Amino acid sequence: METKVSSxxxxxxxxxxxxxxLIGERINPSGKKKLGEAxxxxxxxxxxxxxxxxxxxxxxxxxxxxxxxxxDEVDLxxxxxxxxxxxVDIPLCLDSANPEALEAAIKVYKGKPLIxxxxxxEQSLAKVLPVIKKHGAAVVGLVQDDEGIxxxxxxxxxxxNKIVKRAEKMGIPREDIVIDCLSLAVGAETTSGTTALGTIxxxxxKLGVNMTLAVSNFSFxxxxxxxxNNAFVAACIAAGVTCVIVDVKKVRPAVLAADxxxxxxxxxxxxxxxxxxRQQQAEK
Amino acid sequence: METKVSSxxxxxxxxxxxxxxLIGERINPSGKKKLGEAxxxxxxxxxxxxxxxxxxxxxxxxxxxxxxxxxDEVDLxxxxxxxxxxxVDIPLCLDSANPEALEAAIKVYKGKPLIxxxxxxEQSLAKVLPVIKKHGAAVVGLVQDDEGIxxxxxxxxxxxNKIVKRAEKMGIPREDIVIDCLSLAVGAETTSGTTALGTIxxxxxKLGVNMTLAVSNFSFxxxxxxxxNNAFVAACIAAGVTCVIVDVKKVRPAVLAADxxxxxxxxxxxxxxxxxxRQQQAEK
Numbered sequence: 001m002e003t004k005v006s007s008x009x010x011x012x013x014x015x016x017x018x019x020x021x022l023i024g025e026r027i028n029p030s031g032k033k034k035l036g037e038a039x040x041x042x043x044x045x046x047x048x049x050x051x052x053x054x055x056x057x058x059x060x061x062x063x064x065x066x067x068x069x070x071x072d073e074v075d076l077x078x079x080x081x082x083x084x085x086x087x088v089d090i091p092l093c094l095d096s097a098n099p100e101a102l103e104a105a106i107k108v109y110k111g112k113p114l115i116x117x118x119x120x121x122e123q124s125l126a127k128v129l130p131v132i133k134k135h136g137a138a139v140v141g142l143v144q145d146d147e148g149i150x151x152x153x154x155x156x157x158x159x160x161n162k163i164v165k166r167a168e169k170m171g172i173p174r175e176d177i178v179i180d181c182l183s184l185a186v187g188a189e190t191t192s193g194t195t196a197l198g199t200i201x202x203x204x205x206k207l208g209v210n211m212t213l214a215v216s217n218f219s220f221x222x223x224x225x226x227x228x229n230n231a232f233v234a235a236c237i238a239a240g241v242t243c244v245i246v247d248v249k250k251v252r253p254a255v256l257a258a259d260x261x262x263x264x265x266x267x268x269x270x271x272x273x274x275x276x277x278r279q280q281q282a283e284k
Numbered sequence: 285m286e287t288k289v290s291s292x293x294x295x296x297x298x299x300x301x302x303x304x305x306l307i308g309e310r311i312n313p314s315g316k317k318k319l320g321e322a323x324x325x326x327x328x329x330x331x332x333x334x335x336x337x338x339x340x341x342x343x344x345x346x347x348x349x350x351x352x353x354x355x356d357e358v359d360l361x362x363x364x365x366x367x368x369x370x371x372v373d374i375p376l377c378l379d380s381a382n383p384e385a386l387e388a389a390i391k392v393y394k395g396k397p398l399i400x401x402x403x404x405x406e407q408s409l410a411k412v413l414p415v416i417k418k419h420g421a422a423v424v425g426l427v428q429d430d431e432g433i434x435x436x437x438x439x440x441x442x443x444x445n446k447i448v449k450r451a452e453k454m455g456i457p458r459e460d461i462v463i464d465c466l467s468l469a470v471g472a473e474t475t476s477g478t479t480a481l482g483t484i485x486x487x488x489x490k491l492g493v494n495m496t497l498a499v500s501n502f503s504f505x506x507x508x509x510x511x512x513n514n515a516f517v518a519a520c521i522a523a524g525v526t527c528v529i530v531d532v533k534k535v536r537p538a539v540l541a542a543d544x545x546x547x548x549x550x551x552x553x554x555x556x557x558x559x560x561x562r563q564q565q566a567e568k
Contacts, residue, residue, distance in 0.1 A: 186544060187552055193545035197522055222552055223559040224537070227514075231541035234515035235522035238481055253508070257515035260470060261477035268471055268506055275507040 021243035024054035073101035120145035153198030204240035230254035308338035357385035404429030437482030488524035514538035
């Protein structure tokens with residue numbers, strides 16, 4: 001299964017036995033006070049810096065989220081998307097829970113974006129899927145519905161299936177849906193890892209769609225988060241996740257290790273190249 | 285499935301949804317010139333130091349291998365096993381391709397050892413399994429036979445099945461067999477990781493026995509081996525491996541991360557404790 005997204009000049013393909021696609025998570029004010037304040041003030045310097053830094057660090061796609069209390073996303077998201085498009089040439093993942101903001105951003109976007117996200121909630125399905133269909137975008141589907149985030153892989157599969165079926169019924173092809181299997185903080189919820197891995201395996205087997213995961217939340221509240229995130233990302237990619245939403249600079253080495261393990265990096269070329277780059281940076 | 289091994293005073297149980305069991309690999313002269321020379325000279329100081337260091341680093345079991353060109357394993361292995369038993373109180377994994385050396389070591393061993401290894405080769409099955417049966421030991425079964433190491437998960441499963449069936453026919457219970465799924469250097473063999481992971485999943489599903497893996501060889505010849513080994517060990521444990529043969533000090537943090545991911549570390553107690561220990565050591 002191949003999910004294609006694009007910018008004005010570049011196409012990125014998720015899945016199809018290719019290396020894991022890296023979606024940079026850092027243009028997101030959640031937990032980033034400085035970025036949040038800059039965005040509210042209409043200052044997009046940090047956004048441009050982050051876009052550049054993540055792309056240089058090896059991001060394939062950049063997630064763009066401007067969800068700040070008190071800001072008008074419908075106005076802000078397109079502006080930030082434009083600033084990122086002016087800075088880098090890789091595809092974007094337009095990230096908002098507000099369908100109007102998503103549509104406003106899609107309208108200024110050049111290419112085929114990934115939209116983050118639709119959920120299994122009736123209101124979300126009803127409002128987001130028509131936007132996806134209308135603009136021919138790809139979409140991230142979160143495995144949560146009107147009752148919340150299901151606690152078992154079987155029930156998360158059911159939500160994923162609902163999203164896929166509803167989308168297909170509207171004429172959105174299955175390959176344009178990327179399911180986010182959701183990883184909760186394992187420090188708070190002991191079964192977070194087993195539920196995520198079980199969901200990934202079930203969805204791979206039953207639906208065959210591409211899958212993503214925002215890894216960093218998994219280690220929330222625990223020490224040595226990099227070690228835990230690296231182990232988790234390797235296990236998830238080995239189980240079937242085909243793109244990850246991460247801090248690219250931090251997590252890319254572990255993703256390249258996982259790609260090498262999965263025979264998606266012939267002659268270890270990307271792995272070794274990344275090692276050399278890190279060595280050169282360390283020497284500077 | 286629970287595999288029980290013991291020393292004179294301690295029992296270790298592999299499997300049964302318990303944390304991954306760590307088998308220390310460092311009492312092995314392969315690639316360790318100094319240890320090899322000391323062993324040949326009958327000097328067991330390094331062996332005692334390694335036994336102590338690995339146990340302090342969190343090893344549950346120690347592998348003891350004295351395979352050196354020109355040394356008499358039948359004489360040497362029991363001596364080294366005695367020295368290790370005098371130094372630490374955890375169970376041992378007696379490691380030799382020589383059935384006579386294995387039996388000589390079992391005779392001096394106090395407790396129920398893990399024997400490393402039997403293979404699917406006719407000669408190995410015929411010579412090693414009777415020793416296992418006679419002494420009531422547990423045994424590591426390598427997935428290779430008279431034709432070598434099979435290149436596919438299906439054929440590795442067939443070898444594992446042959447070992448299990450032959451052992452059961454002789455009255456060795458299935459829970460006393462731990463299958464080593466074999467990991468070849470991925471730098472030389474692109475499909476090494478996928479074959480190992482595929483084998484692990486198949487054996488878990490079809491045979492349900494405990495499984496082990498000697499991780500370090502996987503990264504042979506590549507840079508940043510720790511990163512790659514950590515990712516591989518996490519993926520293998522998530523796929524079903526229940527004990528690992530590793531450099532415990534280096535790999536234990538990643539194994540604890542994998543155990544936390546698999547809900548085998550309630551409240552992240554072991555993960556956090558290990559982090560604190562590493563911090564204290566770093567401060568020294």
